Amino acid sequence: MLKLPIYLDNNATTPMDPRVLEAMIPYFTEHFGNAASRNHPFGWEAEEAVDYAREQVAKLIGADPKEIIFTSGATEGDNLGIKGVYEMYASKGNHIITCTTEHKAVLDTCKHIEQLGGEVTYLPVAANGLVDVTALEAAIKPTTILIAIMYANNEIGVVQPVKEITAIAKKHGVLFFSDAVQAVGKIPVDVNADGIDIMAFTAHKMYGPKGIGALYVRRKNPRVKVTAQMDGGGHERGMRSGTLNVPGIVGFGKACELARLEMVADAERLSKLRDKLEVALTQIDESYVNGSTEHRLPHVANISFKYVEGEGLMMGFNKTIALSSGSACTSASLEPSYVLKALGLGDDLAHSSLRFGLGRFTTDEQIDYTIKAVTDTVLKLREMSPLWEMFKEGVDIDSIEWAHH
Amino acid sequence: MAYSEKVIDHYSNPKNVGTLDKAKKNVGTGLVGAPECGDVMRLQIEVDDASGIITDAKFKTFGCGSAIASSSLATEWLKGKTVDQAVTIDNMDLVEELNLPPVKIHCSVLAEDAIKAAINDYRTKNGLEALQFEEKGVH
Numbered sequence: 001m002l003k004l005p006i007y008l009d010n011n012a013t014t015p016m017d018p019r020v021l022e023a024m025i026p027y028f029t030e031h032f033g034n035a036a037s038r039n040h041p042f043g044w045e046a047e048e049a050v051d052y053a054r055e056q057v058a059k060l061i062g063a064d065p066k067e068i069i070f071t072s073g074a075t076e077g078d079n080l081g082i083k084g085v086y087e088m089y090a091s092k093g094n095h096i097i098t099c100t101t102e103h104k105a106v107l108d109t110c111k112h113i114e115q116l117g118g119e120v121t122y123l124p125v126a127a128n129g130l131v132d133v134t135a136l137e138a139a140i141k142p143t144t145i146l147i148a149i150m151y152a153n154n155e156i157g158v159v160q161p162v163k164e165i166t167a168i169a170k171k172h173g174v175l176f177f178s179d180a181v182q183a184v185g186k187i188p189v190d191v192n193a194d195g196i197d198i199m200a201f202t203a204h205k206m207y208g209p210k211g212i213g214a215l216y217v218r219r220k221n222p223r224v225k226v227t228a229q230m231d232g233g234g235h236e237r238g239m240r241s242g243t244l245n246v247p248g249i250v251g252f253g254k255a256c257e258l259a260r261l262e263m264v265a266d267a268e269r270l271s272k273l274r275d276k277l278e279v280a281l282t283q284i285d286e287s288y289v290n291g292s293t294e295h296r297l298p299h300v301a302n303i304s305f306k307y308v309e310g311e312g313l314m315m316g317f318n319k320t321i322a323l324s325s326g327s328a329c330t331s332a333s334l335e336p337s338y339v340l341k342a343l344g345l346g347d348d349l350a351h352s353s354l355r356f357g358l359g360r361f362t363t364d365e366q367i368d369y370t371i372k373a374v375t376d377t378v379l380k381l382r383e384m385s386p387l388w389e390m391f392k393e394g395v396d397i398d399s400i401e402w403a404h405h
Numbered sequence: 406m407a408y409s410e411k412v413i414d415h416y417s418n419p420k421n422v423g424t425l426d427k428a429k430k431n432v433g434t435g436l437v438g439a440p441e442c443g444d445v446m447r448l449q450i451e452v453d454d455a456s457g458i459i460t461d462a463k464f465k466t467f468g469c470g471s472a473i474a475s476s477s478l479a480t481e482w483l484k485g486k487t488v489d490q491a492v493t494i495d496n497m498d499l500v501e502e503l504n505l506p507p508v509k510i511h512c513s514v515l516a517e518d519a520i521k522a523a524i525n526d527y528r529t530k531n532g533l534e535a536l537q538f539e540e541k542g543v544h
């Protein structure tokens with residue numbers, strides 16, 4: 001049975017798994033205690049639940065439970081991880097290396113650090129979206145204290161060569177931070193095998209609740225510390241004060257456990273569905289997959305349909321299919337996706353892109369429906385597109401002097 | 406952002422999509438916008454030389470739903486007007502009719518620019534001076 005509307009925006013957020021909700025409910029009502037209340041059963045129950053969830057979260061990424069710092073989400077984790085290292089390691093240096101396709105939570109944190117007097121190198125990426133590890137190594141200076149590279153990109157799903165990068169970081173004695181929001185729970189991430197020192201991730205991208213995330217902070221080889229960014233009761237080993245969000249943490253733990261048990265099967269099923277979608281949609285003339293198809297998350301496809309504009313395209317099916325576009329027609333800036341531009345795509349191709357983010361609840365029927373709806377709309381809009389007409393007549397669109405506004 | 410019913414209607418059933426023969430002397434063509442900006446509009450008018458009345462208008466647009474709706478509505482309004490009347494079509498009339506939100510006003514400005522460009526193309530083809538228009542400067 002085809003269920004509408006179809007949700008293909010799982011990189012933005014995922015629906016919560018009903019099993020996660022079930023685990024959370026008692027912690028809103030019966031077991032409402034403050035995990036920091038040490039002197040009564042309400043506090044003990046809450047603390048026990050948090051301890052259990054911390055183990056579930058740690059196990060998913062191969063960490064020790066003591067290395068998990070609960071946060072409100074990955075934006076907080078990115079801020080705490082990067083600013084916390086910048087402050088804690090100020091005596092060692094002030095230089096951070098990151099890349100241009102990072103999430104705004106990382107890029108804007110780095111910009112903030114520049115205003116504080118820090119130095120940041122923003123590495124470009126290749127046309128396939130990958131960081132050049134040789135260029136990364138060359139960017140390291142005596143003052144470099146941190147390399148911050150995302151595990152997988154939110155717009156194109158490209159997975160960075162994390163192991164190669166961490167080997168370089170280790171060789172030069174530089175800490176490595178990763179925003180792993182899109183990767184954790186979707187593909188195997190192991191902080192020890194991968195050599196990660198600090199890592200931010202969040203529950204709502206992996207079928208857990210919004211408003212809860214974690215920062216992994218390594219305790220051994222090397223022992224890492226980050227300076228707290230909020231003053232208060234000294235929770236979470238002094239790195240993140242604030243009463244723990246117990247129901248959220250319980251849900252996050254459950255979501256991590258489910259991901260650990262079901263990740264392989266989910267990924268196999270979703271990569272087949274994604275490939276089916278991608279093969280069908282690239283049958284359309286002048287359609288292009290953005291980013292590496294080799295080093296990529298199993299459930300993501302980003303495709304540009306040349307000569308039609310992304311927002312106009314989505315309007316053709318936005319009552320039945322939810323997805324995102326690299327077009328910035330909705331924003332006041334008129335600037336399309338900076339990630340796609342970083343791959344070297346022209347603005348026109350960036351404006352013409354759609355991001356498909358499949359998820360645990362995506363069905364085969366939904367993909368069939370999406371293939372037909374997207375294909376029909378692209379063809380319809382091309383009949384309406386002056387650029388398509390010019391292309392068909394052999395006019396070189398780049399040779400036209402457009403009135404730029 | 407939700408679209409107004411009128412925008413949805415023009416998007417779903419656009420009026421006057423197509424191409425007129427730009428080689429004809431009584432056809433004026435306006436091509437405005439830029440692919441990099443995410444909107445390109447081509448608007449064409451066919452004018453009855455004797456009466457100065459616009460007998461046909463066609464468009465093709467690369468852009469969002471509001472850009473498609475603005476150009477579709479513009480072609481509807483152009484038909485039956487004289488060229489002199491067409492010059493007075495203001496982008497804010499399109500905004501009002503389509504209930505465009507502030508972030509989409511540039512779509513209506515582009516449609517007005519396309520109308521003026523088409524009129525000027527017609528005028529210069531027929532030995533008239535191109536009209537000077539003030540820059541709206543919204544986009």
